[in-house]
Structure formats: C-alpha cells, structure tokens
Amino acid sequence: MKIVLMGGEKDGLEVPISGSRPDVFYAVPNLDDEKIRKIKGDRAKAELREKFAILAYSFRPDDQSSRSRIKMYRDPKRDRVRQS
Numbered sequence: 001m002k003i004v005l006m007g008g009e010k011d012g013l014e015v016p017i018s019g020s021r022p023d024v025f026y027a028v029p030n031l032d033d034e035k036i037r038k039i040k041g042d043r044a045k046a047e048l049r050e051k052f053a054i055l056a057y058s059f060r061p062d063d064q065s066s067r068s069r070i071k072m073y074r075d076p077k078r079d080r081v082r083q084s
Contacts, residue, residue, distance in 0.1 A: 001017055001018070001067070001068055001069075001070065001073050002015060002016050002017065002068065002069050002070070003015050003017055003021070003022075003025055003057075003069075003070045003071075003073070004069060004070065004071050004072070004084065005025070005027060005057050005072055006057070006071050006072065006074065007031065007073055007074030008055060008071060008074035008076075009030050009056075009065065010027045010030075010054075010055065010057070010074075011072045011074075013027070014069075015027075021059060021070050022038070022059070023058065023059055024034070024056050024057065024058050024059075024075070024078055025056075025057045025058075025072050026054060026055060026056055026057075026080060027055040027057060028049055028052045028053050028054075028055070029054065029055055032052035033052075034050075035048070035052075036048045036049060036052065036078075037079045038045055053080070054080040054081075055074070055079060056074070056075045056077075056078035056079045057072035057073060057074055057075060058072060058073060058075040058078060059071075059072050059073075060072075060073055061074070065066035
C-alpha cells in the first residue's frame with residue numbers, strides 16, 4: 001500500500017506504508033530531508049526522521065483513493081511544532 005502526499009513541498013511523493021492507513025501522516029520538510037541523507041546509520045536516520053517529521057498530511061474520506069494508493073492532503077493546522 002502507498003500513500004500519495006498532495007499539496008505543499010511534498011506534492012506527489014509516494015510513500016510505501018505497512019499496516020492500515022493513518023489518519024494523519026507527518027512528513028519531513030525538504031531542507032531537513034537533505035540533512036538526514038548525509039547521516040550514516042539507519043537507526044540515526046530513523047531517529048532524525050521522527051524528530052524532523054512536522055508537516056501534516058490528512059486523509060479525506062470523500063477522496064478518490066484506491067485500496068492500494070491513498071491520497072493524503074496537506075493540513076498545516078495539524079503540523080507539529082518543532083522543539084528547540
């Protein structure tokens with residue numbers, strides 16, 4: 001199953017997921033994604049992704065999603081606030 005992020009800087013990005021569809025998916029801003037790619041080690045990358053994932057994308061039940069490809073739309077009011 002894949003979710004497709006619609007709107008914002010991640011528009012059109014397809015993300016494979018396992019399990020059920022989330023109500024909200026948090027993506028990493030492009031600038032932070034570049035920082036993460038430079039880090040070595042899968043565990044360190046996963047920890048940074050969790051820390052930097054602040055852009056909210058929400059599922060809209062009335063959308064034309066299929067079972068294997070689910071569209072999720074940018075939802076700025078649900079963004080996480082980055083903690084310093």
